[in-house]
Amino acid sequence: ILGPLLYLIYVSDIYNSCTGTILPFADDTTIYSSNSNLNQLYHNANIQINKLFNWFCANKLSLNAGKTNYIVIRPKHMRCNLTGHDIFIQNTKLNRIGNDCNEKAIKVLGIYIDENLTWKYHLTNINKKISNSLFAIKQVKQVQPYSCLKTLYYSLIHSHLSYGILAWGNAAQSILHHTIILQKRALRIMHNAKSNSHTDPLFRHSRVLKLHDIYEYQSVLFIFDFINGKLPASFNTVFTLNKDIPNARSTCQSHLLHITQCKSLFAHKLPLCELPKMWNKWEKFIDQSGSRSMCKKTA
Numbered sequence: 001i002l003g004p005l006l007y008l009i010y011v012s013d014i015y016n017s018c019t020g021t022i023l024p025f026a027d028d029t030t031i032y033s034s035n036s037n038l039n040q041l042y043h044n045a046n047i048q049i050n051k052l053f054n055w056f057c058a059n060k061l062s063l064n065a066g067k068t069n070y071i072v073i074r075p076k077h078m079r080c081n082l083t084g085h086d087i088f089i090q091n092t093k094l095n096r097i098g099n100d101c102n103e104k105a106i107k108v109l110g111i112y113i114d115e116n117l118t119w120k121y122h123l124t125n126i127n128k129k130i131s132n133s134l135f136a137i138k139q140v141k142q143v144q145p146y147s148c149l150k151t152l153y154y155s156l157i158h159s160h161l162s163y164g165i166l167a168w169g170n171a172a173q174s175i176l177h178h179t180i181i182l183q184k185r186a187l188r189i190m191h192n193a194k195s196n197s198h199t200d201p202l203f204r205h206s207r208v209l210k211l212h213d214i215y216e217y218q219s220v221l222f223i224f225d226f227i228n229g230k231l232p233a234s235f236n237t238v239f240t241l242n243k244d245i246p247n248a249r250s251t252c253q254s255h256l257l258h259i260t261q262c263k264s265l266f267a268h269k270l271p272l273c274e275l276p277k278m279w280n281k282w283e284k285f286i287d288q289s290g291s292r293s294m295c296k297k298t299a
Contacts, residue, residue: 010059017055020048025109042085045070053089065092071106072098075266076116111164117266119168120175126160130182133157138189149190150206157186162214166222169215170269180211216278220286223257223279224295227288239276256280 007027014029015022023030033048035041056063070087074080087094097106098115105112105121112122133156141149161183187202188195203210209217225231226239243254257276262268287294 014052014055018048018051020044020052022052028109030108038080038082038085041072042087045087049087049089049094063089065089065094069095069097069103069106071096071113071115073113073115073117075264076118077266111167117270118175119171122164122168123171123175123179127178127182129160130157130179130186133160134182134186134189137186141189141192146190150208153186153190153208157183158208158214161211162218165215165218166271166275169212169218170271170274176211183211216282219275219278220282221292221295223275224286224288224292228292230292238272253280256283 011024014024018031020031020033023032029052031048031052033041033044035044053063068089072080072082082096082098087096095101095103097103105114107113112119112125114121133152136156137149137152140152144152161179184199185195187193187199187206187208188197190206191202193202222231223239226235229236240258241254242248242256242258243250245258248254257279259276259280260273262270262273267273
């Protein structure tokens with residue numbers, strides 16, 4: 001099957017079309033740029049998007065400006081007046097995604113991203129899917145054994161809880177609350193328990209991880225893959241060991257990951273800061289001498 005390979009060869013030089021960072025996935029291409037000055041950010045974005053448009057034209061590819069959107073990501077406390085700032089492709093104005101716009105969040109590879117990275121729209125979408133799945137499991141719980149109900153849980157509910165959790169798993173507790181309630185409801189249905197029964201024994205009996213435990217588990221596996229060089233090359237410089245910091249002195253924490261000092265709570269909750277903390281917390285309990293399967297058993 002040559003189609004995918006020929007497509008990748010055809011678009012392989014798209015990275016040279018502009019100086020912005022390009023993130024392609026099949027035919028879904030995202031470009032991002034950062035700047036602390038809003039005017040300069042919009043100026044750079046207009047230049048880069050039009051360079052990308054010229055590359056499309058030169059390669060006889062079409063770019064539907066009507067379906068091209070942009071989002072300005074920033075902390076919730078940062079008040080930005082975006083009035084008068086626009087991004088154009090040729091003479092076509094692009095639609096902005098934001099809390100004050102018609103579209104509140106944008107879907108990127110199955111994850112809904114909002115301008116403040118609160119993840120509330122993504123969690124709302126997950127909750128709808130889980131609610132539908134709960135109805136399906138409830139319909140068959142009287143005729144199916146527990147083992148089948150557990151399989152349904154992992155296929156219909158756990159798959160949504162684990163997908164992309166490294167990005168949204170550290171959301172505010174108020175936003176995660178309803179998702180946690182739905183997961184507990186799923187355990188009660190599986191065990192045919194009362195609606196007000198305590199769920200901790202049910203989680204232990206089922207050997208099912210709670211939502212926050214799934215987040216910690218996935219975080220540990222991700223850093224394990226990073227340390228063992230099993231992640232794509234783009235992650236090679238994302239995290240750093242304390243011993244590799246310039247002018248670092250040898251201490252008992254030299255083998256741990258360096259935690260970036262963040263000035264705001266917004267940055268503090270991002271994966272770049274949160275994942276190293278998670279690894280440093282559990283590192284002494286992890287078997288790092290074996291394979292990934294051994295890491296899973298000890299995590």
